[in-house]
Amino acid sequence: MLCPYCEFDNIPGVDLCEECGSDLAGLDLPEASVGFSGRLLSDRIGALPLSPTVTVSPTTTVAETISLMRTEKQGYALVLGASGRLRGIFTEFDVLRRVVRRSVDPKSTAVSEVMTPAPVTLSPDDPPAYAIHRMVAEGFRHLPIAEGNSLVGLLSIRGVLSYVQNDVLGGAREDLDR
Numbered sequence: 001m002l003c004p005y006c007e008f009d010n011i012p013g014v015d016l017c018e019e020c021g022s023d024l025a026g027l028d029l030p031e032a033s034v035g036f037s038g039r040l041l042s043d044r045i046g047a048l049p050l051s052p053t054v055t056v057s058p059t060t061t062v063a064e065t066i067s068l069m070r071t072e073k074q075g076y077a078l079v080l081g082a083s084g085r086l087r088g089i090f091t092e093f094d095v096l097r098r099v100v101r102r103s104v105d106p107k108s109t110a111v112s113e114v115m116t117p118a119p120v121t122l123s124p125d126d127p128p129a130y131a132i133h134r135m136v137a138e139g140f141r142h143l144p145i146a147e148g149n150s151l152v153g154l155l156s157i158r159g160v161l162s163y164v165q166n167d168v169l170g171g172a173r174e175d176l177d178r
Helices: 036-041 062-072 093-099 128-138 158-169 171-175
Strands: 076-080 086-091 144-145 150-156
Touching: 036 128, 036 158, 062 076, 062 093, 076 150, 086 093, 086 144, 128 144, 128 158, 150 158
Parallel strands: none
Antiparallel strands: 076 086, 144 150
């Protein structure tokens, strides 16, 4: 990181310039601006293309859930309780890790026994950069979007890539040419 005062090239993340001692804390934090970075920090997840929600009850069998996922061509199913509250998420990864690896009978096992309980949710008001960070840092391909206790939709990695390709890059091509 270059010191804005003496232009010394410091190690990224240092709080004080090693040459002149100037305060550098916070200078390397991302800020919303025009173009690609600005859109990722100023847009909101609620404006991104959300996947149609595939939902099942906790008592639905794993076999029925997988069949529904195949029919809907989605790699997940959200598990909703009787009140409509999100209780878990069941993904293709759960099929491999919790069903196949454990030799669980999908026809007699309830999805609630093998789902990922209490999944991380994001708000429609969060910026896309936050969703991308969570997906990369935690290995998620699907993030439920909720407002309070109400499920709004699901953001998939495909939705994020579609947003970047069509909305950010498509609308920011002039900025990229500069």
